[in-house]
Amino acid sequence: MTLPAGFAHVLLALGMPVLMVGLVNRTKAMWAGRKGPPLMQLGWDLLRLMRKRPVLSVVATPLFRTGAWVVLAASMLAAMIAPNLGRFAPLEFNHDFVFFAYTLALARIFLMLSAMDVGSAFEAMGAAREASFTAFVEPALFLLVGTAGVVTGHASFAGLIGHLHQAESFRWLAPPLIVVLFILLQAEASRVPVDDPSTHLELTMIHEVMILDHSGPELAAMQYAAALKMTIYAGLVAALLNPFDPLAAPLACVLFSACAMAGVAVVVGCTESLVARLRMRLVPRYLMLASALAALCLAGAGWLTRP
Incomplete structure (x- = not known):
């Protein structure tokens, strides 16, 4: 790992979340005819929450407070494995995509455990929905990785995603794989149409209902x-399209990834402004669409690369 590329990856992975949320909210505000909050509003909100004293349920155990930090640590670890710069990631080894998938799964487990620890029926309902819906995420992710593996022959996450654009079949593989990653983004980040982060009706919430009892630093986490x-x-969408080598041209690679990630945030904001949230019974079908598209890509890649 070279120091400039590693520093750029860490800075991009940990700094872009605040800007991404700001771009989503500003895009939604523009569609609604409003000015909207500042782009860095999430950063100020996090600082405000870090200075507050948490309010805990009388039935909560230490697991409740610990869970928030495990979720954050697991998410940060996954961010170090995800190749946001294309062919490079700070933590890279053969078959690291399996570790990536189950690191995010660990975050989901502790998110659900924290929700159930307070003894709230609403939060337990959200945990059940989270477990049901995210069960459709892992098959789509592994089918996507399998497609990249058949085409590129690499075994690491960075090699699979970063070299895919060099394949002859990239032109027809890229659009469906980008759609798959976008659906996975909506499921993992609890965005419309899978979930609505701005709703206040407990009966329709998934992620937000699980953090109702969190406050202060734990809510910020x-x-x-x-x-x-x-x-x-x-970042995975950006890496799929990034033609620059992060070791040979780090500045161009970082700028392309940042712009592509900002573009994804704008698309998320437009989607949430123009598309209504799906009914609960339709969410599994929507998530299965990602698996179906990834399976078709895997079958097509296998057919094209047959001897």
């Missing part, structure tokens, strides 16, 4: 972790 997950998948 949960909010930043959710923004970080959106940034991770936006």
Whole structure:
């Protein structure tokens, strides 16, 4: 790992979540005819929450407070494995995409455990929905990785995603794979149409209902972790398209990734402004669409690369 590329990756992965949320909110405000909050509003909100004293339920155990920091730590670890700069990631080894997937799964487990620890029926309902809906995420992710593996022959996450654009079949593989990553972003980051982060009706919430009892620094950790997950998948979309080598041309690579991730945030904001949230019974079908598209890509890649 070279120091400039590693520093650029860490700075991009940990700094973009605040800007990503700001771009989403500003885009939604423009569609509504409003000025909207400042682009860095999430950063000020996180600082404000860090200075507050948390209010805890009388039935909460130490697991409740610990869970928020495990969710944040697991999300940050996943961000170090995700190749936001294309062919490079600070933590890179063979089959690291398996570790990446189950690091995010660990974050989901502790998110659900924290929600159930306070004994709230509403939060337990959100945890059940989270477990049900995100079960459709991992098959789509591994089918996507399998497609990249068939085409590129690499075994690491950075090699799979970063070299995919060099393949002859990239032109027809890229659009459906970008759609798959965008659906996974909506599921992991709890965005419309899978979930609505701005809703206040407990009966329709998934992620937000699970953090109702969090406050102060723990709430800040949960909010930043959710923004970080959106940034991770936006970074994967950018890495899929990034033609620059992060070791040979780090500045061009970083600028392209940042602009592409900002573009994904604008698309998320437009989607949330123009598309209504799906009914609960339709969410699994929507998430299965990602698996179906990834499976078709895997079958097509296997057919084209047959001897």
